[in-house]
Amino acid sequence: MLDIKFIRENKDQVKKATSDKQLDPSLVENALGLDEKRRDLMKEVEGLRTLRNTYASEKNIEKGKETKKSLQKIEPKLKEIEKQLLELLYKIPNVVSEDTPVGKDESENKVVRKWGEKPKFDFTPKDHLELGIALGIIDTEMAAKVSGARFNYLKGDAVLLQNALHQFALSVLTDEKKLKEISESVEKGYSSKPFIPVIPPLFINPDVYTKMARLSPETEIERYAIPRDNQYLIGSAEHTLGPLHMDQTLNEKQMPLRYFAFTPAFRREAGSYGKDTRGILRQHQFDKLEMESFTTPENGEKEQNFFVAIQEYLMAELKIPYQVVAICTGDIGGPDYRQIDLDSWMPGQDKYRETHTSDYMTDYQSRRLNSKVKIKDETEFVHMNDATAFAMGRTIIAIMENYQKEDGSIEIPKVLQKWMGKSEILSKA
RNA sequence: GGUGGGGUGUCCGAGUGGUUUAAGGAGCAUCAUUGGAAAUGAUGUGGGCGCAAGUCCGCGCAGGUUCGAAUCCUGUCCCCACCGCCA
Numbered sequence: 001m002l003d004i005k006f007i008r009e010n011k012d013q014v015k016k017a018t019s020d021k022q023l024d025p026s027l028v029e030n031a032l033g034l035d036e037k038r039r040d041l042m043k044e045v046e047g048l049r050t051l052r053n054t055y056a057s058e059k060n061i062e063k064g065k066e067t068k069k070s071l072q073k074i075e076p077k078l079k080e081i082e083k084q085l086l087e088l089l090y091k092i093p094n095v096v097s098e099d100t101p102v103g104k105d106e107s108e109n110k111v112v113r114k115w116g117e118k119p120k121f122d123f124t125p126k127d128h129l130e131l132g133i134a135l136g137i138i139d140t141e142m143a144a145k146v147s148g149a150r151f152n153y154l155k156g157d158a159v160l161l162q163n164a165l166h167q168f169a170l171s172v173l174t175d176e177k178k179l180k181e182i183s184e185s186v187e188k189g190y191s192s193k194p195f196i197p198v199i200p201p202l203f204i205n206p207d208v209y210t211k212m213a214r215l216s217p218e219t220e221i222e223r224y225a226i227p228r229d230n231q232y233l234i235g236s237a238e239h240t241l242g243p244l245h246m247d248q249t250l251n252e253k254q255m256p257l258r259y260f261a262f263t264p265a266f267r268r269e270a271g272s273y274g275k276d277t278r279g280i281l282r283q284h285q286f287d288k289l290e291m292e293s294f295t296t297p298e299n300g301e302k303e304q305n306f307f308v309a310i311q312e313y314l315m316a317e318l319k320i321p322y323q324v325v326a327i328c329t330g331d332i333g334g335p336d337y338r339q340i341d342l343d344s345w346m347p348g349q350d351k352y353r354e355t356h357t358s359d360y361m362t363d364y365q366s367r368r369l370n371s372k373v374k375i376k377d378e379t380e381f382v383h384m385n386d387a388t389a390f391a392m393g394r395t396i397i398a399i400m401e402n403y404q405k406e407d408g409s410i411e412i413p414k415v416l417q418k419w420m421g422k423s424e425i426l427s428k429a
Numbered sequence: 430g431g432u433g434g435g436g437u438g439u440c441c442g443a444g445u446g447g448u449u450u451a452a453g454g455a456g457c458a459u460c461a462u463u464g465g466a467a468a469u470g471a472u473g474u475g476g477g478c479g480c481a482a483g484u485c486c487g488c489g490c491a492g493g494u495u496c497g498a499a500u501c502c503u504g505u506c507c508c509c510a511c512c513g514c515c516a
Binding site for chain 2: 057
């Protein structure tokens with residue numbers, strides 16, 4: 001949520017961001033109108049309260065009773081307007097960075113840079129599902145029978161491969177030396193503080209989910225609800241990592257605070273019927289290693305660059321070709337100030353596909369979460385970043401398709417071999 | 430799930446209807462002192478509205494009673510203890 005004061009003072013910028021994000025800019029005017037009404041009513045209510053307090057201290061019971069009656073008439077009006085304003089404020093998106101491309105949908109995202117050489121095959125490369133079925137390591141058919149569409153079993157070497165990816169990422173995120181190399185590439189002397197590993201809850205309360213700007217009337221359809229217990233399943237580890245410092249004031253010295261968590265993510269994929277139905281690219285449940293961090297406002301953008309540099313490092317170590325994409329206003333998330341994706345090359349589809357995303361939220365989430373940082377004697381809302389380290393399913397796809405051999409076996413990327421305990425996944429035949 | 434005890438600011442902690450204007454302490458920030466530090470002293474340290482004076486709100490959350498609520502009542506969430514169940 002944006003600060004109403006910021007909206008008041010930067011009306012045009014907020015309106016532009018709202019319409020650039022394909023939302024109705026009249027939201028902004030409506031909010032400002034309500035805000036004005038609210039402040040007028042506040043003056044009235046506070047005046048009456050002053051009277052009430054005065055009469056109470058004078059023990060003037062008669063006058064007190066009168067004032068109470070007037071207050072009881074007007075207070076509910078104020079409350080109602082405050083509620084409406086809050087609802088509107090939730091709908092107004094974050095403003096965007098200057099380097100965010102303006103565009104109507106994903107077709108206008110901008111490729112910032114590319115890395116790696118696409119593998120050349122002297123045979124027609126297969127896709128991960130064909131390979132996975134033949135190797136006996138992916139089973140979507142039985143999963144469909146047991147759990148429905150968009151579920152899968154990973155078996156045997158696919159599980160070892162996921163475990164190797166997990167170990168590899170973990171070894172990087174907790175290694176200050178390696179992080180230093182990466183942070184130096186962003187800016188000399190920038191913090192190389194390691195990440196704290198976390199095993200977070202997979203369930204989340206609706207009020208916290210709302211404060212994270214991840215549960216709204218529009219996005220509710222994307223969530224798995226557990227109505228009897230009034231809870232939701234998380235769609236990303238971000239959802240329960242982000243509130244880790246809710247209602248806390250942190251100290252500048254603790255910054256940046258970096259966390260990562262390996263969890264399943266649950267998504268209904270409600271708007272994507274018929275899209276990416278083949279294989280395990282788009283699933284209702286997938287494992288993901290997610291990074292989250294809390295920084296001072298000053299370092300928020302640098303932190304995002306650092307996160308992207310980590311993502312690039314991980315993919316480059318795997319030697320998987322990727323492109324870095326600046327997400328345009330029409331495709332970016334509402335809470336994002338800047339969103340950058342990594343798309344990895346997938347020979348089975350002859351396309352780059354999104355494997356990583358990185359969201360810089362500024363204080364859009366922390367304002368509602370009430371997570372602050374004390375800098376000197378100023379207290380400010382912390383700036384929050386979240387980003388993918390590995391989305392396991394999609395990274396496994398990229399490895400399988402890029403490292404396949406003509407006989408259907410799969411070479412294991414060099415960096416993973418020590419964690420995997422072998423150098424290839426052999427064809428069953 | 431049951432019974433009892435608790436939840437106060439960055440942290441600890443006092444406060445059982447009106448001198449509380451949320452005591453006191455710690456931490457933190459700024460200043461003074463110092464060659465520098467420690468120690469010491471002073472000031473500041475929840476949020477909203479307002480140019481300001483000021484004013485309102487704030488004691489887990491939501492309601493209620495009262496002229497007046499941190500304090501009384503109801504509901505609810507969380508923590509602790511014991512019981513029940515359990516990997």
